[in-house]
Amino acid sequence: MKITIKEIFFYCIAALFVIGYFVLLFVILNKNIPEGNMQIALLLFGTLTGGVMTILNYFFGTSLSSAQKNEMLLKAGGYTPLIDNTNPIPPDGGSGVK
Numbered sequence: 001m002k003i004t005i006k007e008i009f010f011y012c013i014a015a016l017f018v019i020g021y022f023v024l025l026f027v028i029l030n031k032n033i034p035e036g037n038m039q040i041a042l043l044l045f046g047t048l049t050g051g052v053m054t055i056l057n058y059f060f061g062t063s064l065s066s067a068q069k070n071e072m073l074l075k076a077g078g079y080t081p082l083i084d085n086t087n088p089i090p091p092d093g094g095s096g097v098k
Contacts, residue, residue, distance in 0.1 A: 021048045
């Protein structure tokens with residue numbers, strides 16, 4: 001299967017995020033951070049922890065394989081998206097009620 005620019009972008013962002021996570025973990029554990037900055041570092045660490053969990057769920061969960069399956073079906077002509085994003089605003093101005 002051919003790797004697209006979009007996939008390369010996903011992989012690069014995920015790699016940078018995970019590398020940054022472990023760099024921050026190393027700094028928190030091994031460096032003497034001033035008390036005022038420690039709170040900021042721990043807040044950032046907690047935020048990055050949530051992001052790393054999301055990245056792991058994407059790459060090792062069903063999201064990646066589901067996206068690959070949808071792409072293969074779309075190329076084969078056997079896939080019709082459930083949501084039509086070609087016209088996101090209804091003709092009545094957006095209420096959706098007739």
